[in-house]
Amino acid sequence: MGRRRPRRQIRRPPRRPPRPHPRPAPHRRHRHRRLPAREDLPVTTARPPIRLDRNESPIPWERLEYLRLDPETIRRYPDDAPLARAFAEDLNLHPDFILPTNGGDEAIALALEHLVPDGGRIAIPVPTFSTFEVVCDRLPRTLLRIPCAQDGAFPEKHLLDLCAQEQPEAVVLIDPNNPTGTPVPSGLPRLIRAAAPKTLIILDRAYADFARLDNDAELLAADDRLVIIRSLSKSPGVAGLRIGALIGDSETIAPAWESRLIFSVNSAAVALGVEALRDTEARRRCVDAADAARPILLDALRNLGVPALAGPTNFVLARFGVAAADIVRNCAQQGLLLRDLSACPVFPGAVRITLAEPDTLRAALDILQPVAARALNRSTATEKSPAQ
Ligand SMILES: Cc1ncc(COP(=O)(O)O)c(C=O)c1O
CATH class of the missing domain: 3.90.1150.10 (Aspartate Aminotransferase, domain 1)
Structure with a gap:
């Protein structure tokens, strides 16, 4: 039997006094926070609010037959090409114009982050959809806010003067606008282009179906510095699937293509989104x-x-x-x-x-x-x- 080794003494580190609680990091405050999305709602009734x-869509979604998915669709990583083709068919465009996204929100984030340079100034009529403000708050971008008129009308003259004087890197137009519901005057993109030849025009058409707007192809053919955002959350009524698209000339949207996460639209969303788009x-x-x-x-x-x-x-x-x-x-x-x-x-x-x-x-x-x-x-x- 070998000699017993002397036990190694484990030296404990000297006890430190407990640390005071770290201070919470100061939160960035957004002026337009969305309402809580989950269960932290201020509702005290037993039934669902x-x-x-x-x-969201004013009517329930009824096409339950679409929910039958091929199991292979679930096993494989998604391929969003069929969704790009369905958007292209719907808007009468070549599929190369379509970058499918995880909702209109992702299309907005991609456009603001990758199609507008750091330090870029973005002219935007207000009030506007909160995601534009929230995303810009987090990026080195400056929003040039232009108030709408009291009847909700777009501040056309003010916007055109600003474009001519400042030549901002981008202009955002929501057509029809959220939350005023006002449609963009039909000639406004053309006038902006004349006033500011290089400015990127981001035209958000999340609510286009309600206004029966379908001239996307015409607008894009006339202007390769104009991009369109579409969403299937509103009239196609599939907000929970998170489907949208960033649409534009393939060279104009190339920086967004290169930076996006390739599987951000999942297979169920691709399959159901195709059906929802075609279900006119x-x-x-x-x-x-x-x-x-x-x-x-x-x-x-x-x-x-x-x-x-x-x-x-x-x-x-x-x-x-x-x-x-x-x-x-x-x-x-x-x-x-x-x-x-x-x-x-x-x-x-x-x-x-x-x-x-x-x-x-x-x-x-x-x-x-x-x-x-x-x-x-x-x-x-x-x-x-x-x-x-
Ligand atoms: C103007 C506008 N654009 C984009 C979106 C985002 O839509 P999505 O649900 O597809 O992210 C909304 C949603 O309310 C919106 O109002």
């Missing part, structure tokens, strides 16, 4: 549902004495004034979610309301009308009361 805060009947039903719901909601708002902006989209911008945030909060507590834009500097006190099919809209109005009437009465009473 009525979501009229995210501009379902898309038309969705547009018709929005057209039918719009006057009902506008009527209800008029009865409350609330002015509103509404265009050919699936939402309405209601101007509740000082009572807006209160109304959104109280509706949420009763199970109706609306998009609070009350801090919007151009339209203070605004709330965006998504249109819905009749039963849902009726249930929503049953909550909104009494809540709004009470809050509006309270705010009028406060305004009338003598200053303390």
